[in-house]
Amino acid sequence: MGMNVQGTKSSPQVWYPQTAAEAWRLKKSYGTESVYISGGTLLRTQWESGVAAMPKHLIDLSAIRGLGEIRIGEAGLVIGGQVSLEACRTHPIIQRHFPMFTEALRLTAAPSIRRLGTIGGNIASNIGDSLPALLGYNAHVVWYNGMEDLQITLSEWLKIAGMLHTERLLLQIQLPFQVDKTLDGHEVEHLLAVNSKTKRFSAYHKVGRREAFTPSVVTVSVSGSLSEKMEVNEIRIALGGGQMIAQRLEELEQELLGEVVDAQLLRHVYNRIMQLYKPREDLFASASYRKTTAAHLITAELWKAAHQ
Ligand SMILES: Cc1cc2nc3c(=O)[nH]c(=O)nc-3n(C[C@H](O)[C@H](O)[C@H](O)COP(=O)(O)OP(=O)(O)OC[C@H]3O[C@@H](n4cnc5c(N)ncnc54)[C@H](O)[C@@H]3O)c2cc1C
Known part of the structure; x- marks a missing residue:
């Protein structure tokens, strides 16, 4: 063996x-x-x-064979678990189609560590800074359970983190390419044919204790699309940071669908993040600091999406 x-x-x-x-x-x-x-x-x-x-x-x-490459597959961009963080950060397709992921990696550790550290390790740690960015792209993971390869959403993988056997082995991550719907209902790849009536937005932030080479205190991503009338067509809000297992705020996402982004909605977003997000407190930051920071960042990004 x-x-x-x-x-x-x-x-x-x-x-x-x-x-x-x-x-x-x-x-x-x-x-x-x-x-x-x-x-x-x-x-x-x-x-x-x-x-x-x-x-x-x-x-x-x-x-293990086949885990060290990035390729385009049926499920989107397929990244093997052994691919280094630096190889992901510098990959042209990732830079073009998944900029929040590139930004998260730019803000992760230093080049020497990014060359050794893998995306599989970052995800399997459950607390990697890449996680909110990947959740923002509705990433899926493929893992091996001793008999077969199973595919689940990254969001589900994180919900059951620590509850499954520790032998679960992460093989690859899949990033579906964004699609928009044309007026006649056909799906088109986002960057090849952007529907001018739809405004796409995406932002990732990492807040640490200093500007660079720092552990995260709060990490957030917010992404989606707005209609011409500023109604929320699609939205994903993901949070992490410190020792907290990253998560999507799916309840809030559902509440926002179809709503117009105005001052009242932004107040609602702020208040709901304060209620729903339950970060861990540690020596570096209180839970209330983390909540307020996350709520400010997400509200500000939504405002920018609607007004800039
Ligand atoms: C100085 C320094 C700074 C750092 N800064 C950051 C930072 O800013 N942001 C950040 O997110 N991280 C940071 N890290 C942590 C680390 O470098 C990254 O999380 C990296 O991606 C981990 O990958 P790895 O391959 O080294 O994982 P490993 O250390 O090899 O493994 C990490 C965990 O994942 C498990 N694991 C690894 N691969 C798999 C797999 N395929 N399937 C199942 N389980 C697996 C291991 O058992 C272990 O529990 C930093 C580390 C150092 C030393």
Whole structure:
């Protein structure tokens, strides 16, 4: 089963499975004595800070075939879990079609870490800064459950984070290309034929304790489209930051559909974010600071979408 490098008393045994099935079997056999490792950039900080102990077995995912590429597939842009954050940030199709994702990666760590750290690790951590941006594009993830590859929305994946077996293995992420409806009801790829009656908007923000190379305190994305009369046709609002598992505010999104973006609606958005968003408090920021920041950013972006 795969190649392995024997551990010593102080260093773990490293396994290099060639397939998802092998990786999954190793995880199943060694259980809590093992961990999947991709770039290792987050795991290292956890071991060094004592948040987690280094286990006896490291299951290195880098040798699994087919996880290191970005390609166009039926589901949209398909990104393998082993693709580095830097390769995603500099990819021309991602830059053109998924700018919130590019922006999130620009604001993630430093180039040296982005070259080692993978998108799979960022997502599987459940707290990666890329998550609100990816939620804004209705991303799907494909994961392996020991028998087959399963596809679910990223939003669902995050809702059940921590509730499933720890051996769940993230294989790839899929980003559907945006489509707009033409007046006769046909769907067209957004950037190839933009319907001039529809105004698309998207914004991603990361607020940290300093300008750059900083852990996030709040991350938000807001995206969608408005009609000519400023009614909300489509909207996605996603939040994360700190140790909070990123989430979409689906209840609020539903409330906004068909509504005109005016001062009253913006007040409603602000108040509902304060009610619905329940960030964790930590040493760096209070829950109320996080809520207020998120509510201000999202309200301001909606105002800009309608008035600029
Ligand atoms: C100095 C520094 C600054 C950083 N700044 C940021 C930042 O600004 N924003 C940010 O989001 N992150 C930041 N990070 C964290 C980290 O670099 C990123 O989250 C990175 O994307 C993690 O990817 P990785 O491949 O290194 O994950 P790893 O460390 O290898 O793994 C992370 C977690 O995911 C699990 N895992 C990895 N791959 C898979 C998979 N395919 N399937 C299932 N589970 C898997 C691992 O078991 C582990 O629990 C920073 C790290 C450092 C050291």
